[in-house]
Amino acid sequence: MDMKKFVLLTAVITMLASCGSNDKGELVGVKGKSWHPEKPYGMELIPGGAFIMGKGDDDLAGVQDAPAKTATVRAFYMDATEITNSEYREFVNWVRDSIVRYKLAVLADEVGKVPDDGGIGEFAFKDADTANMSVYEKYMFENYTGLGPTGYEGRKINRDVDLIFDTSDYPDEYYTEVMDTMYLPLEDSYNGQRTWDVKKFKFQYSHMDIQEAARNRGIKRRDAIVKEEIEVYPDTAVWIRDFSYSYNEPMHNDYFWHDAYSEYPVVGVTWKQAKAFCEWRTIKKNSYQKSRKAAMVNTFRLPSEAEWEYAARGGLQAATYPWGGPYTKSDRGCFMANFKPVRGDYAADQALYTVEAKSYEPNDYNLFNMAGNVAEWVNASYDASSYEYTSTINPSVNDNNNQRKIVRGGSWKDVAYFLQVSSRDYEYADSARSYIGFRTVQDYMGTQVTGK
Structure with missing residues (x-):
């Protein structure tokens, strides 16, 4: 290439790079959202x-x-x-409902039910109909979904349909089967009460151990990611165990769930449960921010x-x-x-x-x-x-x-x-x-x- 053509090409590239820009060639920095x-x-x-x-x-x-x-x-x-108690109950209920929705979606997938079928099909994974996916969602679904131990990792549960808790309104036998797994067996219940099996209310989340990653420069990013699974229901029996030879059964029975104590501080939570609550609160807020296309907030901790x-x-x-x-x-x-x-x-x-x-x-x-x-x-x-x-x-x-x-x-x-x-x-x-x-x-x- 001769010098004349080189100079002309350079000028064209410079003009193209400046086209549509108002920075007049000055260093103004990357403009982000206000x-x-x-x-x-x-x-x-x-x-x-x-x-x-x-x-x-x-x-x-x-x-x-x-x-x-x-x-x-x-x-x-x-x-x-x-x-x-009221704020922590929101966390517990979110975890419980998420688990129920996940189980409903898995069973709907296994029996081949989709939203148009009604019943448990209404709770099928939101990506059950791949035709309505964006290009990116379809790419992620085809390349990354199902790589974990259950085969359902990464799939979106449906939160748009209200859960049904009244047994007389259960839509079909599949829904009944799933809900039955969330309660204690009849032999573990008394006074005719159906009691949630709170041991199944487990919250899973991941976080990065930044301190470890900073200290160990050779560590891979994936090796600094910690996965947690925490039972979130508070231990109401603390009112009995903490005080021997003391009558505190009313606090054990009512303190966490009764509306009379909604504005009282939650107790019976471990340090690990408190940390899990922080993670959930961050997820809750940032999910809302994402829906509004607003900037993500810092983590609660x-x-x-x-x-x-x-x-x-x-x-x-x-x-x-x-x-x-x-x-x-x-x-x-x-x-x-x-x-x-x-x-x-x-x-x-x-x-x-x-x-x-x-x-x-x-x-x-x-x-x-x-x-x-x-x-x-x-x-x-x-x-x-x-x-x-x-x-x-x-x-x-x-x-x-x-x-x-x-x-x-x-x-x-x-x-x-x-x-x-x-x-x-x-x-x-x-x-x-x-x-x-x-x-x-x-x-x-x-x-x-x-x-x-």
Whole structure:
């Protein structure tokens, strides 16, 4: 090619590359969608900042696991209240209904039923009619569906048809067969009640162990993906097991499911169940965002120990309790939280067990019950010396091999010491208690929001 032709070709390519562009050849960056921060429902924005973490006064219990240190955390959103029974029931019901829909779709596929056939066919997989798939969906279906152990991985269950729970309205014998598998056998039931087999309410999800992937540069991405399967129904028997020689059967029978307790904090959930709830909440919100073609939101998660303490302090430095301190009563003689103020007297604070999640006065970040009511799981492993070696920016210690997970804030059955914002306690990750619940957080997008 001679020089004249080369110059002409270069000019044509340059003109084509610039055609339709208004950047005038300048470096302007990739233009994405405009971003408008949206405060998640039921959450409060906690501005980032520095604080004195740990015991600001004498460690009266002599535990010496929280020496004072300066720490800084980034901005984040936090639930104004503990997760309630009503909110957790939505999670349980979603898992239950998803399993029922999946079983209905599988059986419909096995017996060759499609939506036009009615009955169980109405619950067939949404991709049962491949003619209505997009090009991409058809490609994914033909190349990736059915590669797992069941052969149904990746197929979409139908959520557009309402499930039928009244036995007199079951549409056919196939539907009856599936529903029957979700209940306890008759010999395990009593008083003529049909009881769900809650052991089958299992939530499956995957997440990436980013810490492991970052430490091990040679690891393949697929090897850093962790798959979990968690039974999600809370352990209602904790009301019996936690207190020997004590009559708590009414709490066992009614606390989680009865509407009278809908706005009370959920208890009887393990650390692993709390983590699963966070994953589900993220899926729920992002499914809605996707339907609106809106930007995906950050994941919901448990707070780090530093985030929890920072939020509990409500912007007050060196305070003993979320409301300041060092007293548990107001100037009018009223208790400021739900705890056990006197030996054997749980009702002195006007509450015998838990109270509604939005009770007592919130702290200065508008967070309720950061002390008392129920202790709260955080995303941290307990190590008595962790304050000595953690980073001073967003400090976090969560060792997968250490199953002792931090709980914070104290509860309705605890003495005042555990209500202090700096007090640390722990429970094992697979344990459930009648006095432990949780609340969730979400990262704030951006860094400009800081406290005073």
